[in-house]
Amino acid sequence: MIGFIILFVYVAIFLLSFMAVRFLVQKTTRDFRSLKTVTFGDESAVTSNRIASIVSVLTIFLVWGTFTGSAWVPGFLHAPGPFVGDTSFTYTLETADGARDDATVYVHVADFGQGTEKFDVDPGEGIAKDDAVAMNASRSATILFDKNDEVSRRDGARVVAIDGVEIGPDTTIRADAGRFKLTDKGAISFTPPSGLQMEPIWLPPPEDVVSRVVEIADEGDRDSTLWRHLGYSLFRVIVGFIAGALLGIPLGYAMGLSDWFRGWFEPIVEFMRPVPPLALIPLVIIWFGIGETGKIILLFLASLWIMAIAARAGVSGVNISKVHAAYSLGASKYQIMRYVIMPNSLPEIFTGARVAMGVCWGTVVAAELVAASEGAGMMIMVASKFQLTDIVLMGIILIGIIGFGIDILMRKAESILVPWEGRS
Amino acid sequence: MRFDLPNGSSVQALENVSLNLKEGELLSVLGPSGCGKTTLLNIVAGFLAPTEGQIVLNGHHVTGPDAERGMVFQQGALFEWMNVRDNVSFGPRMRRQKPAQYDARVDHLLDVTGLHDFKDKAIYELSGGMQQRVALARCLANEPDVILMDEPLGALDALTREKMQGLVLKLWKETGRTIILITHSVEEALLLGERLLVMAPRPGRIHKEYNLPFAELGVGADLREVKKHPDYAKTREEILEMIWDMEEEIMGRAEVEQ
Secondary structure: OHHHHHHHHHHHHHHHHHHHHHHHOOOOOOOHHHHOOOOOOOHHHOOOOHHHHHHHHHHHHHHHHHOOOOOOOOHHHOOOOOOOEEEEEEEEEEOOOOOEEEEEEEEEEEOOOOOOOOOOOOOOOOOOOOEEEEEEOOOOEEEOHHHOOOOOHHHOOEEEEEOOEEOOOOOOEEEOOEEEEEOOOOOEEEEOOOOOOOOOOOOOOHHHHHHHHHHHHHHOEOOEOHHHHHHHHHHHHHHHHHHHHHHHHHHHHHHHHOHHHHHHHHHHHHHHOOOOHHHHHHHHHHHHOOOHHHHHHHHHHHHHHHHHHHHHHHHHOOOHHHHHHHHHOOOOHHHHHHHHHHHHHHHHHHHHHHHHHHHHHHHHHHHHHHOOOOOHHHHHHHHHHOOOHHHHHHHHHHHHHHHHHHHHHHHHHHHHHOOOOOOO | OEEEOOOOOEEEOEOOOOOOOOOOOEEEEEOOOOOOHHHHHHHHHOOOOOOOOOOEEOOEEOOOOOOOEEEEOOOOOOOOOOEHHHHHOHHHHHOOOOHHHHHHHHHHHHHHOOOHHHOOOEHHHOOHHHHHHHHHHHHHHOOOOEEEEEOOOOOOOHHHHHHHHHHHHHHHHHHOOEEEEEEOOHHHHHHHOOEEEEEEOOOEEEEEEEEOOHHHHHOOOOHHHHOOOHHHHHHHHHHHHHHHHHHHHHHHHHHHHO
16 A cells, blocks of 8 residues: 555656656757757667756655655655554443443554553543553554453453444444454454554664664674675675686686687586576585685686686687787787787676676675675674664665675776777 | 588689789789689788698798788778787787887888877777778888788778878888789779789689789879879770679579579
8 A cells, every 4th residue: 555655656756857857957958969859769869867867866765754754854745654642532332231331442652663651541430441551653452441341241241332433343443543443352453543654664764774874884783893794795705706707717718719628618617607606505505614715616606607708708709800910910829819819808808797796796695695694695684683674774775885886896997998998 | 722611512712823923013903702812812821721732932831820921901900909009019019129129110100101190099099091001000010021901991981092092002112012902993903003913703713914004103193193094994994894794794693593
């Protein structure tokens, strides 16, 4: 239910901001693209709209804040929260011999995560006595109304009406105070209005996540600070990737240059390449345990085949004219390797390295989810067991940011080291 | 030269091609597509071993590529990861010459080819014509005895091509190298070929040989003036006729085969 409302709000913001930007923002850029009349179907005329990107990110935080009652979002934008405070209702008791009496139940609803304190009320007169109930927001309470009444359900007494509305075993009453039902045994089940906000245990507001980042960065979680957890994950990825590249690139070159090497390693590489590294986790744990060795070997295996195939593709991609030209300029085999084949394969190797880094980063988190004593994956896995949703969210966001950062760094390195890519 | 095909048959790419080149000669080779021009050049360069016959240069057999036979390709043979100057000085550097040994030569070639202001540019920043000038300079910087050109101007537009033809003639006269030039263009073959070889296809063989005065006339002169020479138009028509006949024969045969 809340999911559909969130989706609706999201789509509404998408459309409204699109129209608002179309009307309000004049196209001030006057580059050659603005003169193109055919843009639908011309991919080169479509550039990413920066305003849309900014609004998109803001919208995610806005929806997040709205449906969690965040302090970062002004109060009037909050989705209706759950009922909190004091309320009361009356129930009508009918004894086995047909006598009726009304009594009032006073309910104190405490906010999420706050303790409930029992309190007493004056029981009043009559067969049915007034009750006091303390409960948490968005929960339902089963009210054993007959605890203090003169007749109990065992004597045949039952509730026949709530606030004057008839109620039976199969009816549900929706009143302003909340929702009422009778349990199988005749007790009153009361649910105050739960509103449209998410409980922090499902989705904490953004400021909780941020304060958790600060807290864990300073004080740490499970004997390790946040940086230590992330550092361990990064260290494994980098060591595993470098080991994979150091072996995979020469292997790929050898496969591209020698028929014996290609014939020997092709079955192995072609078989291992489609095996997802995640499928190797159990075997790696059996062989090497859950320590660093196993993780690094897993990442080494994840990157090895990708780098070998990239290097082989780089060798096959060399234009034969370049090799012929170098030979007729007097280059030796070593010089052909050093000055023609290696630089020519750099673009392919960089593409492979970007893929391998992405796979390694995903694999290390998954491996840590399975078993580890430090690491980003282990941090969110343990947090989820204690329902610390804010740590889980923080971990996911940081893992995403780091993965994105790695990719940006690789692209920067690529554009500096391989400026000729795609331009010859 | 015979190629054995995977399906068991074979193609006679070249048959009875016998040539004798004098030092400093400029030979252009012309023929319809599929007549084995490129195969011939690859054999001379040493990239292919002939099934019969031999290539002899400077008194020794040719068995593989060597710096004594420089090659200029149509395109795509420059090293994008080096700037213009490093491309041109590639040969001397591969032979471990010291900069002092080749600097003057490389700078002179950059001047002659008009690349002096572009020597620090990357290859992909140059136009197609400039890239071919780099390829020429790179080949000459290595001081080969024979220069093999495989349609070096084929990828250029008509205007650039004409300018480049003048440059090729100028460099030929200046360096005195022996050049074998393969081309599709009859005009180019006439203008640049001191000797012109027309080849016929299936099997690839020498059809006719000409000795022409136009290359000599064209050195340092306006090539358009050369084209006004009375013999030029006549020879051109004669060769075109010859090639048209061959092309039609190929087409006809292809239609019959279908």
